[in-house]
Amino acid sequence: MEAKDMAALSGTDSLAEQTTSRYSESRLIVRSVVRDPLAMIGLVVILAAILGAIFAPYLTPYPEQGKGDPSILEKFKPPSSVHLLGTDYLGRDVLARLLYGARSSLSTGFLVVIIAVLIGTPLGAVAGYYGGWLDEAIMRITDVFLAFPPLLLALAVGSALGSGFVNTMIAIAVTWWPWYTRLVRAQALSLRERHFIEAARSIGVSDSRIIATHILPNVLTPVWVQGTMDLGSAILIGTALNFIGLGVQPPAADWGNMVSQGRLYFLERPWFAGSAGLAIFLVALSLNFVGDALRDAADPFTRRA
Numbered sequence: 471m472e473a474k475d476m477a478a479l480s481g482t483d484s485l486a487e488q489t490t491s492r493y494s495e496s497r498l499i500v501r502s503v504v505r506d507p508l509a510m511i512g513l514v515v516i517l518a519a520i521l522g523a524i525f526a527p528y529l530t531p532y533p534e535q536g537k538g539d540p541s542i543l544e545k546f547k548p549p550s551s552v553h554l555l556g557t558d559y560l561g562r563d564v565l566a567r568l569l570y571g572a573r574s575s576l577s578t579g580f581l582v583v584i585i586a587v588l589i590g591t592p593l594g595a596v597a598g599y600y601g602g603w604l605d606e607a608i609m610r611i612t613d614v615f616l617a618f619p620p621l622l623l624a625l626a627v628g629s630a631l632g633s634g635f636v637n638t639m640i641a642i643a644v645t646w647w648p649w650y651t652r653l654v655r656a657q658a659l660s661l662r663e664r665h666f667i668e669a670a671r672s673i674g675v676s677d678s679r680i681i682a683t684h685i686l687p688n689v690l691t692p693v694w695v696q697g698t699m700d701l702g703s704a705i706l707i708g709t710a711l712n713f714i715g716l717g718v719q720p721p722a723a724d725w726g727n728m729v730s731q732g733r734l735y736f737l738e739r740p741w742f743a744g745s746a747g748l749a750i751f752l753v754a755l756s757l758n759f760v761g762d763a764l765r766d767a768a769d770p771f772t773r774r775a
Contacts, residue, residue: 499691502767509763512756519753523572532563536570538721546739556741558732564745571723571746576753578639578717579705583697585643590650591693595685597651598658599677609655612648620645624707628716638717642707646700653696657689695768699761702754709750725750 503509527533532553535541544561547553555564597608615623620642628641661667661684670680711717712726720727725746732743 499764499767503760503763506759506763506766508759512759512763515752515756516760519572519576519749522569523576526566526569526573529569530563530566532566533570535562536566536723538562538723540721546735548739549741555745556739558728558742559735564728564742567723567728568725568745568749571725571728572749574635574712574718574722575705575709575725575750578635578642578708579701581639582642582646582704582708583700585639586646586700587650587693587697589643590647591654591686591689593647594651594654594656595658595681595689598655599662599681599685601659601662605655608651612651615645615648616652618645620703621707621710624711625714625716628711633716633719635718638708638711641711641716642704645707646704649700650693650696653692654689657692658685661685661688691768695761695764698757698764702757702761705757706750706754 522529526536530536540560540562541557542561544553544557545559547557547561549556553563553565555568558564558567593608593612597605618626623645624641627644628638631637631641667680667684670684708717709724709726709729712724713730715727715730717726718724720731728746729743729750732739732746736743
């Protein structure tokens with residue numbers, strides 16, 4: 471058998487072994503997360519928030535108030551059987567506002583992380599695999615973005631772009647992608663020296679295919695773990711921008727602008743701002759629980775048996 475044929479056979483075997491290994495690793499991670507009680511509590515809270523946002527029109531008798539329609543004669547009603555979480559300064563049902571506000575708050579966090587992963591992961595894979603001047607160029611650009619505190623940079627970009635949901639999402643994503651570039655680059659630097667990569671090169675597999683079929687699949691686990699842990703922070707920064715008026719504009723609901731509008735009345739009528747603040751706290755804490763569980767599960771030394 472020729473050397474090239476042996477390399478091809480070795481590369482095929484290595485690919486099959488990688489696929490089996492990744493599948494087994496995924497099962498172990500899922501099993502470990504399921505056995506973590508805090509992670510399961512966090513998943514229940516996150517799922518409840520997502521379902522509440524999706525089915526908001528069916529979970530409240532005042533869907534029109536979630537979209538901003540006021541009922542001024544009902545303003546500042548305390549929690550009751552009619553308004554479970556009370557009403558705000560315009561008489562709008564706080565529960566309706568909370569459920570509709572979850573749509574923008576959760577969407578901001580998830581979309582920011584997705585955009586950051588889609589930008590940072592390919593750049594990190596290319597930088598780590600090729601090295602040289604391309605690696606230097608990508609990493610120096612990354613360092614420029616990392617030189618600024620994330621919230622400060624998001625404020626600057628958001629102020630330049632103007633208010634609105636899409637602009638807020640872009641402003642936060644600009645601050646987030648460099649972390650994934652650095653993470654994936656470190657993984658790619660190690661992977662490019664592995665035998666299965668050398669076997670793929672020896673049989674003439676193109677660099678783009680090696681990156682797509684060998685590098686990227688093997689860096690997904692740390693990327694998923696980091697993404698889960700970043701979701702809570704992305705939601706917090708998104709609500710912070712909404713709090714100061716750079717995000718979703720009234721009368722649309724968002725947890726950040728609900729806290730901003732209710733802070734003036736907090737001592738006398740805490741249900742308005744308090745419900746949105748509690749929602750932010752619970753979702754961010756739950757995402758951290760799940761992220762911590764995934765991080766521990768991905769590490770063989772800390773994984774639950």
